[in-house]
Each structure stands twice: as structure tokens, then as C-alpha cells.
Amino acid sequence: MKDDAGPVDPGGESPASPPEFPSQSAAETSSQTRQLRFTGDGREYFRIWIVNVALTLLTLGIYSAWAKVRARRYLYGNVWLGDDAFDYTANPVAILRGRVVLLLVLVPVSLAQRVSILYYYAALLVLMPLVPWVVVRARSFHMRNSRHRSLAFDFSGRYWDAAVWYPLSWAASIVTLGLVRPLTVFGRDRFLVTESSFGNRTFGFTGRPGPYYRMYVITAVVVGVLYVGGVFFVLLVVVGRSMATGADPGTAAPDMGAFMIGTLAIVGLVMLFVAAYLRTRLLCYRWNSSRLGGNEFSLTLSFPTMLWLYASNAAAIVTTFGLFIPFARIRFLRYVVGEFRVLQREDPDAYEAGDRQSVGATGAEAAGEFGLEIGI
Amino acid sequence: MNAVACRYYDGKSSRRKAAALTFTDAGDLIVDGAELEERLVYRDVRIPNRVADTPRFIHLPDGAVCEVQDNDALDELRVRLRRDDPEPRRDRFWRLVHRLDSTWRGAAAALAVVATVMYSFTRWGAPAVASLVVATTPQEAEALLGQNGLNLLRQLEVLETSALEPNRRNDLLAAFEEMKREAGVEHADLQFYSLGAPNAFALPGGTVVVTDELVEFAEHDEEIIAVLAHELGHVEGRHVLRSMAQRSTLLALWTAVTGDVSLAALSVLGPDQLIAQSYSRDFERAADEFAADYLLRAGVSPTRLGDILERLERESGTGSFPTWLSSHPAAADRARSAMERAGDRDEPGP
Numbered sequence: 001m002k003d004d005a006g007p008v009d010p011g012g013e014s015p016a017s018p019p020e021f022p023s024q025s026a027a028e029t030s031s032q033t034r035q036l037r038f039t040g041d042g043r044e045y046f047r048i049w050i051v052n053v054a055l056t057l058l059t060l061g062i063y064s065a066w067a068k069v070r071a072r073r074y075l076y077g078n079v080w081l082g083d084d085a086f087d088y089t090a091n092p093v094a095i096l097r098g099r100v101v102l103l104l105v106l107v108p109v110s111l112a113q114r115v116s117i118l119y120y121y122a123a124l125l126v127l128m129p130l131v132p133w134v135v136v137r138a139r140s141f142h143m144r145n146s147r148h149r150s151l152a153f154d155f156s157g158r159y160w161d162a163a164v165w166y167p168l169s170w171a172a173s174i175v176t177l178g179l180v181r182p183l184t185v186f187g188r189d190r191f192l193v194t195e196s197s198f199g200n201r202t203f204g205f206t207g208r209p210g211p212y213y214r215m216y217v218i219t220a221v222v223v224g225v226l227y228v229g230g231v232f233f234v235l236l237v238v239v240g241r242s243m244a245t246g247a248d249p250g251t252a253a254p255d256m257g258a259f260m261i262g263t264l265a266i267v268g269l270v271m272l273f274v275a276a277y278l279r280t281r282l283l284c285y286r287w288n289s290s291r292l293g294g295n296e297f298s299l300t301l302s303f304p305t306m307l308w309l310y311a312s313n314a315a316a317i318v319t320t321f322g323l324f325i326p327f328a329r330i331r332f333l334r335y336v337v338g339e340f341r342v343l344q345r346e347d348p349d350a351y352e353a354g355d356r357q358s359v360g361a362t363g364a365e366a367a368g369e370f371g372l373e374i375g376i
Numbered sequence: 377m378n379a380v381a382c383r384y385y386d387g388k389s390s391r392r393k394a395a396a397l398t399f400t401d402a403g404d405l406i407v408d409g410a411e412l413e414e415r416l417v418y419r420d421v422r423i424p425n426r427v428a429d430t431p432r433f434i435h436l437p438d439g440a441v442c443e444v445q446d447n448d449a450l451d452e453l454r455v456r457l458r459r460d461d462p463e464p465r466r467d468r469f470w471r472l473v474h475r476l477d478s479t480w481r482g483a484a485a486a487l488a489v490v491a492t493v494m495y496s497f498t499r500w501g502a503p504a505v506a507s508l509v510v511a512t513t514p515q516e517a518e519a520l521l522g523q524n525g526l527n528l529l530r531q532l533e534v535l536e537t538s539a540l541e542p543n544r545r546n547d548l549l550a551a552f553e554e555m556k557r558e559a560g561v562e563h564a565d566l567q568f569y570s571l572g573a574p575n576a577f578a579l580p581g582g583t584v585v586v587t588d589e590l591v592e593f594a595e596h597d598e599e600i601i602a603v604l605a606h607e608l609g610h611v612e613g614r615h616v617l618r619s620m621a622q623r624s625t626l627l628a629l630w631t632a633v634t635g636d637v638s639l640a641a642l643s644v645l646g647p648d649q650l651i652a653q654s655y656s657r658d659f660e661r662a663a664d665e666f667a668a669d670y671l672l673r674a675g676v677s678p679t680r681l682g683d684i685l686e687r688l689e690r691e692s693g694t695g696s697f698p699t700w701l702s703s704h705p706a707a708a709d710r711a712r713s714a715m716e717r718a719g720d721r722d723e724p725g726p
């Protein structure tokens with residue numbers, strides 16, 4: 001639930017299994033299923049994107065924060081539930097401040113890496129305690145700046161919960177060789193969803209660990225087959241052939257190049273599968289298990305369609321030197337957003353503002369706000 | 377028309393009310409409508425800048441929100457009612473941005489800027505940054521990189537133990553040591569392996585690998601010396617490290633621009649080969665020059681390098697590739713330039 005505010009980030013994290021609507025839904029007469037609509041246009045978004053890139057380059061990166069807000073406002077403003085679009089309200093200055101802080105932290109770390117690998121690991125260890133803080137800040141920044149019908153979303157996760165579901169659960173996954181990974185992803189999803197709110201209503205989560213295990217087992221099997229088959233192929237065909245044709249004296253071993261390309265191809269295939277299957281299923285499952293008051297959500301994405309979207313987008317981005325990126329994003333959102341349904345049992349007029357919003361969040365608090373926006 | 381239709385939210389609930397907004401001469405914003413209890417007046421309201429034709433949500437000081445969907449009407453109303461007021465600089469800037477990104481002409485101008493900046497950065501920026509990186513990278517770190525690469529090639533049995541006669545090997549090693557001393561290159565070592573094809577290459581950290589097949593392929597020892605000198609040129613310029621640094625600098629820039637590592641990686645995948653090859657042509661030229669200089673000093677004809685390269689190319693059948701597609705300039709070109717070089721030296725030389 002990276003983006004509860006509707007727009008689903010291309011490449012956002014994700015979950016999966018069949019939606020389980022309680023049987024009562026059929027009986028309910030006042031309920032109404034509504035589909036999200038996405039009205040963004042690739043050409044229009046391309047123009048916004050390329051002007052953003054140009055201004056970012058011309059201002060040596062400073063404009064990037066404004067660019068981000070402008071692009072997001074375009075995407076959010078084209079996601080509709082009924083006749084209401086979403087609104088993105090982040091302050092670019094806060095985002096810029098967040099990026100500067102991030103740079104101030106990351107530059108010394110990468111410099112440490114140049115001095116000695118030991119310093120680098122030491123620096124990473126020192127930064128670990130910051131991870132939960134960053135997760136919580138980034139998420140609440142994102143949610144508080146996402147609005148629908150004038151009401152803001154919010155995220156009220158706390159440091160120690162985030163510490164359990166991020167760094168500590170990573171450690172647990174490593175120690176158990178990944179066996180508890182599905183369980184920790186389940187826990188993380190539950191944490192992210194149940195700490196989220198819209199107005200004064202909190203999201204609920206009905207997911208269970210079982211489906212997570214199923215998704216991860218299927219992924220592990222397929223990825224294993226891809227690796228074994230792929231390595232075999234690379235060794236026999238790619239390296240073998242390049243050796244037979246020989247090469248002239250060069251800067252680096254040309255066979256190394258063939259090997260790298262083969263390895264990249266395998267990694268690419270694995271990433272494609274993980275994105276089209278695992279991340280998609282995780283995303284669907286997380287939404288299908290989420291509730292907001294009496295409202296339920298339903299997101300069903302087909303594996304072949306996602307596979308085609310990811311593969312064709314990647315191919316088009318490679319061959320256009322990146323110029324296809326904005327079109328890729330629009331294609332992706334058109335499908336994903338278009339498949340999103342809300343089973344509405346509550347009066348859309350009846351939501352009230354949350355505490356934070358009614359206090360007036362725009363004032364002094366926002367001045368000290370860091371717009372951290374990292375997806376972990 | 378003096379007012380624009382809007383949806384009014386009081387900031388406390390999601391209930392919306394149909395209303396209309398307009399501005400006073402002083403620039404205050406007025407919201408009014410039959411569904412509202414009273415006429416509302418707001419001072420110092422910031423109208424969000426326009427993004428394509430998406431709805432604009434005007435956030436009012438008391439937490440209320442006014443949503444306007446008719447962007448043209450809102451802009452027109454502001455312009456008309458502002459008349460005497462100078463337009464704030466911020467609004468003027470965003471109006472310009474909107475003009476740019478709502479027309480193809482503006483997008484084309486932006487594209488031209490991006491292409492120019494990216495080209496300049498590729499040509500001059502990245503090599504400059506790479507020089508800095510190369511200068512600050514410790515020799516040990518670079519050597520580790522080369523060692524890892526070599527170990528991998530050995531584990532995969534791409535490279536197998538050399539079957540060269542010890543005497544032959546020692547002669548070449550001695551020649552290489554002499555070359556290092558003469559050219560003042562400290563960190564370099566020569567290793568022999570069997571690869572199944574004539575080849576020679578330099579790894580980061582200074583290891584030069586020569587294959588048994590190349591030693592056998594050479595028709596004259598001076599040809600091997602010429603190849604070694606060429607590879608030592610790569611070592612001296614730290615070309616492998618430099619090439620890696622240049623390419624990752626480009627990736628870093630594109631990541632900063634797109635804001636996403638995986639999208640950036642995809643974007644540079646296409647041009648990466650072209651860029652790498654253009655960089656590598658520069659490196660080959662530099663290594664050729666290094667070799668030619670050394671060979672002249674050592675009393676060997678620089679045409680030896682061209683000779684063996686040309687034969688290798690004929691053998692492997694890559695000669696038909698246009699120069700810009702191949703990672704090495706065509707051997708014939710190189711033979712020619714080596715010849716010219718030799719000629720240049722001969723005339724004015726002592």
C-alpha cells in the first residue's frame with residue numbers, strides 16, 4: 001500500500017490472492033461498485049516530463065523537486081473516483097529540503113566506500129537506526145499530501161513498529177534464509193495499511209499469511225528454474241560462441257562482455273517475472289484485503305497483461321534512450337488504475353477530516369517538514 | 377462572465393457544495409452560492425499553478441478547499457480582474473512553464489536542451505568526472521576489481537592454464553619488465569592463459585593477459601612486443617577503470633534526471649553500447665600512440681602493431697564492420713596511422 005491515494009506507483013511494492021468479499025456484500029442494497037478512471041494522456045504527459053527534465057538540467061537539479069510535484073499533480077489529477085479527481089499537495093521546498101539532507105548523508109557514505117570498504121559497512125550500520133524513521137516520515141509525507149474530496153490521507157505508524165518491519169525483519173529473513181520473508185511481508189503490509197487513514201477513518205486489513213507463502217513459493221520455484229536454465233544457456237551458447245569467433249586485442253576481455261550480457265539477460269528475465277507476478281500479486285492482495293469503514297477494494301491484474309506491459313515498456317524505453325518513460329508510465333497507470341474498483345457502502349459525503357487536518361496542518365509544522373520520499 | 381463555477385468544501389468534511397468564485401479589485405477571493413450559508417471572502421489566496429487541464433484545488437487559509445475544473449475560465453477571470461496589478465513573478469514563471477509543456481513547440485525546445493546537455497555531458501563532463509574518480513581510486517581497490525574479474529574468468533574456465541614453454545614465457549616477461557621500466561609504468565604484470573583464440577587484454581589494476589594462441593599466431597616477436605606495448609598503454613591510462621567510471625557517471629546523471637534507478641538503467645542500456653564504443657575508440661587511439669612512442673624508442677617499427685591486428689581481423693572476419701560499430705578502430709586505419717607516425721618521426725628525428 002504504497003499509494004493508498006489511488007494512483008498506484010509504477011513499480012510500487014506489491015501483494016496477492018483471490019479477493020474474498022464477505023457474502024453480505026450481495027445483500028447490501030445501498031452499496032455500489034465504482035471503478036477508478038484514469039484520463040492521463042501519453043503525449044500530454046511526455047511534454048510535461050521533457051520540460052521537467054530540461055528545467056532540472058538547466059537548474060543543476062534544483063528544479064527536480066518542483067518537477068516531481070508537477071508530474072505527480074498531473075497523474076493524480078487524472079485519477080477519478082466518480083467525478084472527483086485526486087489532489088497532490090506536497091510543497092516542493094519540503095521535497096528539496098529532504099533531498100538535500102539525503103545527499104548530505106549519502107555523499108559521505110559513498111566517500112567512505114572509496115577510503116575503505118570497512119568504513120562503508122560501518123557507515124551503513126550507523127545509518128540503520130535511521131531507516132525506520134525515514135520509512136515513517138516518507139510515508140506520512142506522501143499520504144498527508146494526497147487528498148480526495150478535500151480530505152487528506154494520513155499515516156501514523158511509529159518508529160518502533162517500522163523498526164520491526166524494516167531492518168529487523170530483513171535481519172530475520174537473512175538469518176532464516178528467507179523462510180520468514182513471506183511472514184514479514186505480511187506483517188509489513190498489515191502495518192502499512194492499518195496505520196493509514198483517510199480523513200478520520202482508519203484502514204483495516206483482513207489479509208492472512210497463507211497467501212503470502214503461496215506467492216513466495218511460486219516465485220522461488222520459477223526464479224530458480226530461470227536461473228539454472230539461464231546460466232546453462234549463457235555458458236554454453238553465449239560464451240562458447242564468442243570464443244569460437246575470437247576477437248582482437250582489446251581493452252577488456254571480450255568474452256567477459258558476452259558473459260555479462262548473458263547474465264544481464266537472466267537478471268532481466270527474473271526481474272520481469274518478479275514485477276509481473278510477485279509484485280503485482282502482492283499489490284492486488286494488499287488492496288483486496290484493505291477496508292475503509294464499510295468500503296472494500298478490488299484490484300485484479302492479469303499476469304499476461306502485466307508481463308506484456310513491463311516487457312514492452314522496457315523494450316521501448318531501451319530503444320528510445322528513455323524518451324518512452326512518460327508513455328510507459330501512462331500505459332501502466334491506464335491499465336492498473338482502470339482495474340481498480342471500490343465497493344462503496346458509505347455515503348461519500350459523510351467523511352470527516354482527521355485530527356491533524358482539522359488542526360490546520362499547513363502552518364508551522366509544515367515549515368519544518370522534510371519531504372523524504374524513498375520507496376523501500 | 378464574472379464568476380467561475382467551483383465546488384466548495386468546508387475543510388471539515390467530504391461534503392461538497394456547488395458555488396461560484398470571483399475576485400475583488402483588491403485581489404481578494406469571493407466564494408458564494410445558494411448552497412453556502414454566507415458569502416465568503418478570502419485574502420492572500422494562492423491559486424495553484426495550472427497543470428494541463430487537471431482540476432485545480434485552491435486551498436484556502438481556513439482549511440476550506442475550492443475545486444475549479446474550468447481552467448480557462450479561471451485564468452481568464454484572473455487576468456481580466458487583475459488588470460492594473462503587476463503579475464507576481466511566480467505566476468508569470470508558471471504561466472511560461474504551462475505554455476512550454478502544453479505545446480509541441482515548447483516540448484521540442486525542451487528536447488533540444490536535454491539532447492544538448494546530455495551530449496555535452498557525455499563528451500566532456502563524464503570524462504572529466506571519470507578522471508577525478510580515477511585519480512582518487514586507490515591502486516589496491518582497482519587491483520581487487522581486476523583480480524575478481526580474472527578469478528571469475530578462471531572459474532568459468534574461459535581462461536585456462538597456459539601451456540607455453542617456460543623459456544618463451546620468461547623471454548616475454550623480461551621484455552615486459554624492460555618495457556615497464558623504460559615507460560615508467562609501475563603497476564603492471566603480465567600473465568599467460570589459454571583461451572582458444574588469439575587475444576590480449578588489460579584488466580583494471582594492471583594485469584595484462586596474453587593468450588597462448590596469440591603468441592603462436594604472431595609471425596615475429598616484435599609483433600608480440602607491439603601488442604604488449606599497446607596493452608601497457610591501457611594500463612598506463614587506467615582505461616578500464618576510466619571507462620567504468622564514465623559510464624556509471626552517465627547512469628548517475630540519468631538516475632538523477634528520471635528519479636528512478638531502474639528506469640535510468642533501461643534508458644542508458646541502448647546508448648551505452650554506442651557511448652562505450654566511442655569512449656573505447658579514444659582509449660584505443662591513446663594506447664596505440666603509447667605503443668608507437670615506445671616502439672620507436674625501442675627501435676621497433678610501429679607498423680608491427682598494425683600488421684598483427686590486420687591479420688587478426690582478416691582471420692576473425694570482422695574487417696567488414698564500419699569503424700563506428702567496432703570497439704577497435706579498423707586495423708587498416710590503425711596500421712596507416714602508425715605508419716604516418718613512423719614517417720613523421722623519421723624525418724625530423726636525429
Ligand SMILES: [Zn+2]
Binds near residue numbers: 249
Ligand atoms: Zn586496445
